[in-house]
Amino acid sequence: MPKPIRILMTVAVVVMAAMTTTPVAATPTHPLTRTITDMAGRKVQVPVTIHTVLATAPPPTTFVYMLAPDKLGGWLGRISKNDTQFIPKAYRDLPTFGWGRRAMNYEAYIAARPDLVFAGCEPGMDPSRAELTQAKMGTIPVVCVDDTRNAVGYAPTLRFIGNLLGVADRAEVLIRYYETVLDEVRRKVATIAEKDRVRVYYAEGNNGLSTDPSGSPHAQLIDVCGGLNVADCQLAAGSGMTPVTLESVLMWRPEVIITTSQAFAMHAAGNASWQKTPAVKNRRVHLTPSQPFNWFDRPPGVNRIVGIPWTARILYPTLFSQAWLEGKVREFYSLYYHHTLSEAELGSLLGF
Incomplete structure (x- = not known):
């Protein structure tokens, strides 16, 4: 091979190697x-x-x-x-x-x-x-x-x-849904007189004898949705779950019980002591939907947005219709979870 050709080929190889191995450096106009x-x-x-x-x-x-x-x-x-x-x-x-x-x-x-x-x-x-x-x-x-x-x-x-x-x-789209639901719920429950607010107990643990009072982030949806949190107990920091006695719960006379424990929901329905509460007697014990993340608590994070219309509906069914709730749930899952709910899936979440 003639010498000039060999020189040209060597230069080409060096240039190609530099192009493939040297990263592009940041510049003032194109920082990394x-x-x-x-x-x-x-x-x-x-x-x-x-x-x-x-x-x-x-x-x-x-x-x-x-x-x-x-x-x-x-x-x-x-x-x-x-x-x-x-x-x-x-x-x-x-x-x-x-x-x-x-x-x-x-x-x-x-x-x-x-x-x-x-x-x-x-x-x-x-x-x-x-x-x-x-x-x-x-x-x-x-x-x-x-x-x-x-x-x-x-x-x-x-x-x-x-x-x-x-x-x-996309963030603004999600915010619009969230703020619209939150504003509607807060506006409607604001018209409820204090004496007419539903008495609510948040039953945690398999025995239902741990709870979080008003002011706790774990029970906040009760406050947001116009309920009266009946738990008169110490506010525990962190993970919450203040222990209480059954005698206290009976004295508080909750009209609605919300629980994240399926074991407790089944226990309360068949327990003579729990049946003394208005909530159990009137079949107003509600197990929170939890797929793929809980609607009410644990974690007390953004997954609770869909819990706002759910909680409002179970507390005040005359103010918030079933059709309204179903529409809000479908929209939330589509926007936030990137999933279109089938009728069967919606039914499994809402219990119908």
Whole structure:
């Protein structure tokens, strides 16, 4: 081969190698990262383009799934087979990350290589707590978001995450549904006189003898929907569930009992002592729907939006019709869970 041709070929190989192995550097006009202020007031540098997100708690995980499911890198805890029927197939088999009493597996988060990790925070939280999580996540940016234990305060977090993940328009659609339902319920129950408000007990645990009083995020939908939470007990921080006695419940005389425990719902129906309450006597014990996530509590997060019309309906059926509830549930599942409910699925959720 003539020498000039060999020289040209060598130059071509070098140029091609440089094109395929050298990353494109950030420039002032096309940066690879940007600095944001998260919901705890921290300055955080995040990628301009975000492909994959994880979270360290269930509420922000659910936010991501609702807003940008294709960016969700995994679930917190394992989703049961019964719940997956309400989740599109594309998202059912995402990796799962441990949640609960066990220590977080930070190595698993790092190995998954997300573009950022959302950590739940509460208003006024000490930002140094988030810095501890950041230190364990290494170079993966940790962004604090309000974990919205406040059922009337979901809009700011929906908007913040929507803007950050590039789905601001979708966030506004979800907010419109949420605020419309919330405003309608609050407006209608505001007309109910105090003496006419339904007396409600939130029965937790398999024996129904743990509860959360008014002011607790775990029982907040009772307050939002115009019920009178009869629990006269200490407000427990964190996971709540204040122990009470059956004698106290009988004295409180609840007209409606809400429970997340199927075991308790069955127990109360056949127990002579519980049958002394007006709620059990009049068959107004309501088991909360829970697929794919609970409508009323645990977690007390954005999954409770659909619980607002449900709770309003069971407390005040003359103000909120069954047809109205069914329409709101169908719309919620389509918008938030990316799933069109069949008539059979709607019936299984609502118990008809």
